[in-house]
Amino acid sequence: MAEVVIYIAHSVDGFISDRSGGLDWLAPFEGYDFGYDRFVAGVDAVVMGSNTYRVVRSQGDWPYRGRSAIVMTKGAPIDGDGLAVFDDRTPAELVQDLIHAGRRRIWVVGGGGVIRAFIDARLVKRLILFQIPVLLGGGASLWPPGKRKTELKLLRATTHLNGVVETEHEIG
């Protein structure tokens, strides 16, 4: 059974990048083993928005080699180096196509607008969040307004030694 999963770090006040659009605020929490390697080993497709794609590319090495990578954009392709496919289809169309192509675990990387669109389209099965113990006060929000209410079922909450609270919710 294929599934779509969200896996992302956010501040206690719900931001995923700081006011400058960057991820520097996460630096004090790097190097700690949150189980990312195990998570990403189980993922065979990644989907992201164009802003997230640009942030990932600016960080250096492309981290999603060996996986289908889709960048959702209505505009022209951002790069031509073949690391990602630029696609203007809807979340439902994308997921249907990825599953048809044999992908089993699809990670919607971000940002907030893309994540909300997949949740509102009832495509997401699992929500894994890392709450970082900081209030950023501004930046890109993980949770722009959505279209509907969605009930969640808490599967687990894990308290990491560095104060990060990881939660895993299932969506009905």
Add this chain to the structure above:
Amino acid sequence: MAEVVIYIAHSVDGFISDRSGGLDWLAPFEGYDFGYDRFVAGVDAVVMGSNTYRVVRSQGDWPYRGRSAIVMTKGAPIDGDGLAVFDDRTPAELVQDLIHAGRRRIWVVGGGGVIRAFIDARLVKRLILFQIPVLLGGGASLWPPGKRKTELKLLRATTHLNGVVETEHEIG
């Protein structure tokens, strides 16, 4: 040592009231013992904004009897029944005055704008949050943009049997 504390329930996507401004979405979680009685027994002053005051008054019985209750408003007093004092001073002035009057534990009830103002003014010592397992998709945000970044220290995370994740953070 007097302290200012935040204690509030919010959806996973950071809303504290639903699109209609109400608290009906919390109904499935009422009746469960989150330790509220013990918390409120230790509080001798409450501070809130005018919207929060109106929501509390609309719920029936005034729940803060025997405590100093301050409603922050720049406008005219909303009621004249003496349950609350209407005050146009800043967070720093209010806290100074409450402490001077012998109050030891001041609960900033809400809403989001008032909470952010107290945090940005570096007046808050403790942040107790109840994350309810639902995405509301819209409503009043717990976290409107603020003025600064604030580091937090996680003291504990408690997983309740109904899927609510309670966290307690200390500030500086």
